[in-house]
Amino acid sequence: xxxxxxxxxxxxxxxxxxxxxxxxxxxxxxxxxxxxxxxxxxxxxxxxxxxxxxxxxxxxxxxxxxxxxxxxxxxxxxxxxxxxxxxxxxxxxxxxxxxxxxxxxxxxxxxxxxxxxxxxxxxxxxxxxxxxxxxxxxxxxxxxxxxxxxxxxxxxxxxxxxxxxxxxxxxxxxxxxxxxxxxxxxxxxxxxxxxxxxxxxxxxxxxxxxxxxxxxxxxxxxxxxxxxxxxxxxxxxxxxxxxxxxxxxxxxxxxxxxxxxxxxxxxxxxxxxxxxxxxxxxxxxxxxxxxxxxxxxxxxxxxxxxxxxxxxxxxxxxxxxxxxxxxxxxxxxxxxxxxxxxxxxxxxxxxxxxxxxxxxxxxxxxxxxxxxxxxxxxxxxxxxxxxxxxxxxxxxxxxxxxxxxxxxxxxxxxxxxxxxxxxxxxxxxxxxxxxxxxxxxxxxxxxxxxxxxxxxxxxxxxxxxxxxxxxxxxxxxxxxxxxxxxxxxxxxxxxxxxxxxxxxxxxxxxxxxxxxxxxxxxxxxxxxxxxxxxxxxxxxxxxxxxxxxxxxxxxxxxxxxxxxxxxxxxxxxxxxxxxxxxxxxxxxxxxxxxxxxxxxxxxxxxxxxxxxxxxxxxxxxxxxx
Amino acid sequence: xxxxxxxxxxxxxxxxxxxxxxxxxxxxxxxxxxxxxxxxxxxxxxxxxxxxxxxxxxxxxxxxxxxxxxxxxxxxxxxxxxxxxxxxxxxxxxxxxxxxxxxxxxxxxxxxxxxxxxxxxxxxxxxxxxxxxxxxxxxxxxxxxxxxxxxxxxxxxxxxxxxxxxxxxxxxxxxxxxxxxxxxxxxxxxxxxxxxxxxxxxxxxxxxxxxxxxxxxxxxxxxxxxxxxxxxxxxxxxxx
Numbered sequence: 001x002x003x004x005x006x007x008x009x010x011x012x013x014x015x016x017x018x019x020x021x022x023x024x025x026x027x028x029x030x031x032x033x034x035x036x037x038x039x040x041x042x043x044x045x046x047x048x049x050x051x052x053x054x055x056x057x058x059x060x061x062x063x064x065x066x067x068x069x070x071x072x073x074x075x076x077x078x079x080x081x082x083x084x085x086x087x088x089x090x091x092x093x094x095x096x097x098x099x100x101x102x103x104x105x106x107x108x109x110x111x112x113x114x115x116x117x118x119x120x121x122x123x124x125x126x127x128x129x130x131x132x133x134x135x136x137x138x139x140x141x142x143x144x145x146x147x148x149x150x151x152x153x154x155x156x157x158x159x160x161x162x163x164x165x166x167x168x169x170x171x172x173x174x175x176x177x178x179x180x181x182x183x184x185x186x187x188x189x190x191x192x193x194x195x196x197x198x199x200x201x202x203x204x205x206x207x208x209x210x211x212x213x214x215x216x217x218x219x220x221x222x223x224x225x226x227x228x229x230x231x232x233x234x235x236x237x238x239x240x241x242x243x244x245x246x247x248x249x250x251x252x253x254x255x256x257x258x259x260x261x262x263x264x265x266x267x268x269x270x271x272x273x274x275x276x277x278x279x280x281x282x283x284x285x286x287x288x289x290x291x292x293x294x295x296x297x298x299x300x301x302x303x304x305x306x307x308x309x310x311x312x313x314x315x316x317x318x319x320x321x322x323x324x325x326x327x328x329x330x331x332x333x334x335x336x337x338x339x340x341x342x343x344x345x346x347x348x349x350x351x352x353x354x355x356x357x358x359x360x361x362x363x364x365x366x367x368x369x370x371x372x373x374x375x376x377x378x379x380x381x382x383x384x385x386x387x388x389x390x391x392x393x394x395x396x397x398x399x400x401x402x403x404x405x406x407x408x409x410x411x412x413x414x415x416x417x418x419x420x421x422x423x424x425x426x427x428x429x430x431x432x433x434x435x436x437x438x439x440x441x442x443x444x445x446x447x448x449x450x451x452x453x454x455x456x457x458x459x460x461x462x463x464x465x466x467x468x469x470x471x472x473x474x475x476x477x478x479x480x481x482x483x484x485x486x487x488x489x490x491x492x493x494x495x496x497x498x499x500x501x502x503x504x505x506x507x508x509x510x511x512x513x514x515x516x517x518x519x520x521x522x523x524x525x526x527x528x529x530x531x532x533x534x535x536x537x538x539x540x541x542x543x544x545x546x547x548x549x550x551x552x553x554x555x556x557x558x559x560x561x562x563x564x565x566x567x568x569x570x571x572x573x574x575x576x577x578x579x580x581x582x583x584x585x586x587x588x589x590x591x592x593x594x595x596x597x598x599x600x601x602x603x604x605x606x607x608x609x610x611x612x613x614x615x616x617x618x619x620x621x622x623x624x625x
Numbered sequence: 626x627x628x629x630x631x632x633x634x635x636x637x638x639x640x641x642x643x644x645x646x647x648x649x650x651x652x653x654x655x656x657x658x659x660x661x662x663x664x665x666x667x668x669x670x671x672x673x674x675x676x677x678x679x680x681x682x683x684x685x686x687x688x689x690x691x692x693x694x695x696x697x698x699x700x701x702x703x704x705x706x707x708x709x710x711x712x713x714x715x716x717x718x719x720x721x722x723x724x725x726x727x728x729x730x731x732x733x734x735x736x737x738x739x740x741x742x743x744x745x746x747x748x749x750x751x752x753x754x755x756x757x758x759x760x761x762x763x764x765x766x767x768x769x770x771x772x773x774x775x776x777x778x779x780x781x782x783x784x785x786x787x788x789x790x791x792x793x794x795x796x797x798x799x800x801x802x803x804x805x806x807x808x809x810x811x812x813x814x815x816x817x818x819x820x821x822x823x824x825x826x827x828x829x830x831x832x833x834x835x836x837x838x839x840x841x842x843x844x845x846x847x848x849x850x851x852x853x854x855x856x857x858x859x860x861x862x863x864x865x
Binding site: 470487506 | 647649650652656657660700724725726727728748749750751752778781782
């Protein structure tokens with residue numbers, strides 16, 4: 001997994017979220033707290049063994065101490081693995097706490113009656129803790145129907161076992177399993193021996209315990225049956241490893257307690273083995289989840305090749321999470337809110353409609369969040385893999401977009417500049433036409449009238465000279481105005497304006513000018529001046545006998561033009577790109593068009609250009625192909 | 626000022642409607658036409674296309690002089706007027722006056738027929754002969770193109786090497802230009818100091834060289850000649 005910060009949010013658009021940067025979870029060295037936990041676990045196990053060994057009360061002592069040491073070891077290992085594998089999860093700490101309870105329960109092997117009593121209470125706590133672990137895995141808190149099971153467990157202890165201590169001379173463990181069988185220390189908490197009352201409590205205890213065992217079996221089975229595929233992957237190893245423990249426990253609860261049969265030694269042995277084994281299921285579950293997350297990441301990486309749309313990424317996220325309601329939302333730093341892929345503002349509230357979310361980003365910056373079913377909340381590896389894959393894909397797309405945006409912005413500003421220049425030229429042409437030129441024309445008319453009147457006197461010939469000067473001035477002004485902006489281009493469009501250019505061209509020219517309809521002024525101007533420039537180049541450089549052709553046409557996508565000649569040609573190099581060619585490229589580039597110049601010595605020159613048709617262009621349906 | 630009876634007696638009195646939005650030019654036209662008041666009677670001066678068409682309906686003139694570029698769009702209202710009048714009042718001759726020397730507009734004016742249409746540069750409105758010739762020609766169903774438009778065009782075409790026009794002799798070129806302006810054979814003969822017979826000979830040979838038919842209707846002959854000069858070299862060639 002790449003180095004990405006994963007933040008989990010609990011509040012509405014909360015920004016100062018708990019942030020962790022994680023390396024590969026199992027690859028890192030052990031931290032001091034891990035070492036402390038391991039040391040404590042071994043010390044505890046050693047102490048438990050010592051307590052039991054020094055007790056020497058029963059023949060079962062050795063087996064009992066071995067079971068406890070092994071149990072503490074597996075729980076501590078599980079806790080360690082979970083703390084490192086899923087630092088965000090409290091489950092690792094729950095395993096360690098259970099290990100600590102087992103340590104306490106080892107006191108049940110002590111010959112001291114007070115320590116023995118504490119140990120026996122510890123035995124109950126261990127049983128309640130194990131139930132808690134099985135109910136909440138992979139979370140940390142009991143909720144919903146699990147409370148019924150937990151209630152039955154607590155009822156067994158609080159309403160049965162605990163009151164029984166005060167009215168019965170012997171302290172009973174869970175399902176009669178204890179470190180001592182015959183020569184247990186006396187019960188220091190006994191208030192009064194009351195066999196009748198004790199029998200009542202014993203029945204209460206038995207009833208609750210049966211409910212506890214059966215409830216646990218039903219709850220686990222039901223949860224597995226209705227779990228998502230991802231959740232099953234996580235819980236399957238746990239169910240397998242916990243099955244013997246739960247089975248023996250439940251059989252004991254029903255048969256031993258209710259039917260009053262003593263547990264067989266085989267049953268006790270199986271129960272002891274199951275206690276040692278079941279924490280390994282939690283480790284296996286985590287490993288399974290991680291392996292699956294890795295596979296998912298690889299799968300997504302394969303699927304996200306190319307440039308998938310946001311919708312496609314979201315669809316894939318739903319598929320791999322097996323959560324049809326999963327969504328991707330995107331953080332807008334400027335407005336400080338999340339929006340979905342349609343741009344609709346999304347309020348993230350984990351308590352809302354059974355959804356929760358996980359944010360992904362770089363460093364302290366969040367980019368997107370995966371909103372998913374609460375049930376997936378503890379499938380951290382999977383959600384992280386999915387989020388990271390989505391983040392990578394969409395980050396790339398965003399970078400690409402940013403790049404395109406800046407290119408677009410550059411082009412737009414270039415286009416505005418060229419457009420403004422072109423509009424300005426057109427305005428000057430109009431001003432000249434309607435202003436100075438018109439005044440000169442009016443004066444020319446008056447002059448002609450005057451000349452008529454003065455024809456008889458000697459003034460006539462002088463006025464005639466003045467009229468000629470006037471005509472020259474008018475001609476000059478007219479060609480200047482036309483050069484600034486050809487009015488024909490604005491009035492009639494490209495084909496008419498280019499036809500006029502061709503009429504006045506000083507090279508032999510064939511034309512093929514299609515009616516391409518009207519484009520925006522900036523694009524028409526760009527094409528017009530490019531053709532003009534190219535024709536001037538033909539006249540200047542193509543040589544004496546060169547013949548040129550000018551073509552204008554349109555296809556489905558673009559208006560295209562070409563100016564070709566059969567003249568001397570040149571070797572196209574960046575260095576030979578004179579002001580003329582650069583000008584043409586800039587003009588066409590500014591309106592998003594393309595220009596290609598092809599030439600070879602002796603093979604003439606071709607200038608080919610095209611400008612994309614836009615939706616706003618006025619093109620007759622007849623012309624539209 | 627001629628008396629009413631004198632006016633009625635005269636064979637050719639031109640009843641005009643003039644459309645021009647620019648004050649200075651309009652005053653120039655007014656002065657020029659006042660000079661011809663024994664032959665020309667201006668019924669109304671209009672500032673735009675709509676008022677021009679209304680004035681034609683009202684006064685039924687036989688000639689309209691119109692600016693090419695007027696409100697409402699300031700593009701080619703004069704040509705629009707000419708086109709509209711060909712439909713509604715084909716008997717009305719139209720002189721389009723323009724500051725554009727570009728042959729595109731002249732050709733566009735002739736697009737729907739050249740009979741009774743003239744294209745005159747505004748600066749030549751003061752020229753007595755040109756103005757009156759244009760008015761007389763369009764009233765009689767003929768065509769006129771300002772010689773300057775033809776000259777500019779011929780000059781540009783001649784600069785182009787290998788132009789078809791270059792195949793004509795200088796004399797033939799001059800005659801062709803004359804034909805393109807709408808001048809009669811007699812007028813061409815006079816302007817080129819030739820006999821009418823020589824002009825006819827030249828016309829025959831150049832029309833043969835250019836593969837044009839010498840149409841007897843002069844207005845169509847003008848259009849053909851102008852079109853030829855403007856566009857003959859611009860046809861697609863197989864070898865390119």
